[in-house]
Amino acid sequence: MPKMTADELDGFLRSNFPDREGPLMRVEVIDDMAAEVRLPYHEMHLRPGGTMSGPALMLLADSAVYVALLGMIGPVALAVTTSLNINFLRKPAPADVIGKARLIKLGKNLAVGEVSIYSDGSDTMVAHATVTYSIPPK
Amino acid sequence: MPKMTADELDGFLRSNFPDREGPLMRVEVIDDMAAEVRLPYHEMHLRPGGTMSGPALMLLADSAVYVALLGMIGPVALAVTTSLNINFLRKPAPADVIGKARLIKLGKNLAVGEVSIYSDGSDTMVAHATVTYSIPPK
């Protein structure tokens, strides 16, 4: 079961990523091997055509798996992404985007998570990613 | 052969992505099916441990292929990324990062590019990505 609450993870992100790109994401749900993270809408993430940018969605995907992982192993700031694969499925509306992450492997050295991304208030998936993290030895 | 120069592409990016995340990237080289793009160092891209963030490298990878593509087909702002895969190989130093993109397919509807990313002044690759773009019909 998770070792940290959503509030604790929110606080951890705020103190460790003070200059993170754009508005701070919010940890909304922490569950067993899972997390839900919100990237608030900001016009810096807009692209021509009025959609949320791909890099904003990649930032969200990366963060949602990071949060799900920290929820399980505790605050290990130095866990690093080793690979990320994302498919952009539909143009996301200019609104908050929500990343729902689920760990599909939590090993000693490696964790793999899968993320479904939605525009706020919609149940149509706008992007899907898989992300691999390397876990540093204690 | 390319339809736009590095300077023209620089100007296109500046006028179409005024609020793009972080400091503006610079188009340094445009060649046949290829481009080189620089992401200037900014502390907003730093992560715990003093390395450049993964999302910053993904932004660079995505942009380098976009620029290589626009170089070939001209300024089509609505080309959109359909998928991106990246492997993070080494921790990048807190310095500018350079993305060297090469198109390995340029079809009517789809383009695929491959990007090697280096820290400025080093010839050791820090990340490698493949990016697919959908090209809108004229």
Add this chain to the structure above:
Amino acid sequence: MPKMTADELDGFLRSNFPDREGPLMRVEVIDDMAAEVRLPYHEMHLRPGGTMSGPALMLLADSAVYVALLGMIGPVALAVTTSLNINFLRKPAPADVIGKARLIKLGKNLAVGEVSIYSDGSDTMVAHATVTYSIPPK
């Protein structure tokens, strides 16, 4: 809703892929935007250490999305894979493997599916893939 039954798809595969690598896969379930396909155990798929080979799992992932797609659009033999990403999570036992595919995008030209792979009789995921298919114009 699906346009073909599991039996019809089984027959279609048998007549169109007579020389497909290894023992024929079996279509077990067809549902709305989803399919379940079984790759029977065969020692040609074994690897040193007694696990099922990576290429066998990739064949299964590719086929499961193909079957889910044909279920929705009917027998279009010329749909072709444009990209595949797979994470191998655990060593699969020397047994049948089951691929459970779900389409997360079904556009006019492109379909994207996600596949979870299990060893027969186990609910622990051994691999996870995303697969993109290009759909030929009619």
Add this chain to the structure above:
Amino acid sequence: MPKMTADELDGFLRSNFPDREGPLMRVEVIDDMAAEVRLPYHEMHLRPGGTMSGPALMLLADSAVYVALLGMIGPVALAVTTSLNINFLRKPAPADVIGKARLIKLGKNLAVGEVSIYSDGSDTMVAHATVTYSIPPK
């Protein structure tokens, strides 16, 4: 520099993968952090439309990186693929296919390789893959 020759690797594959899917691949070149592997044409790899199958190309991509890796670290049969990403660029002719692999990372626990795939006698790339291997502790 490589620890094994192309002939030694060929022999190693033959004795460790006796039942490998389809006709045996041939190791043609071993170089520093690189390898070239040939998958002989066989009609079992054909698909409707007369092209070489995607799974055959994935098998080749996986094997070419495996061979480049073994060339550097010696015969470690239990190195396992942890992820593979492939883009299919053009329909390969019904002919031998050649995979040219290059290691872009060779760490203690993980290796990452990049593979360009060509039809025999052509210099147009038909597919491009990146493959990650986990290296077992000695």
